[in-house]
Amino acid sequence: MANKAKNVRREWTKEDIKELKAHSKARTPVVKIAKMTKRTEGALRQKAIVLGIGLGHQR
Structure with missing residues (x-):
């Protein structure tokens, strides 16, 4: 069984x-x-939604 990288949460500064x-x-x-x-x-998309901003190209 391969070792999987553990997700580490980082706070948004x-x-x-x-x-x-x-x-x-x-x-x-x-x-x-x-x-x-x-x-x-x-x-990134979740944080953008919380901040009320768009990301990437807005169609």
Whole structure:
């Protein structure tokens, strides 16, 4: 049986939120934001919903 990586929750800092809002304004693709912040796309989208901002390209 292969070892699975355990999910570790990280709190959102003020700097993280500021960065997310900047990416929202710049319409950076969610995949790129996820790689830069080392968070999942789902986590980013959920936080964006809580903050009331859009992510990626809004169609």
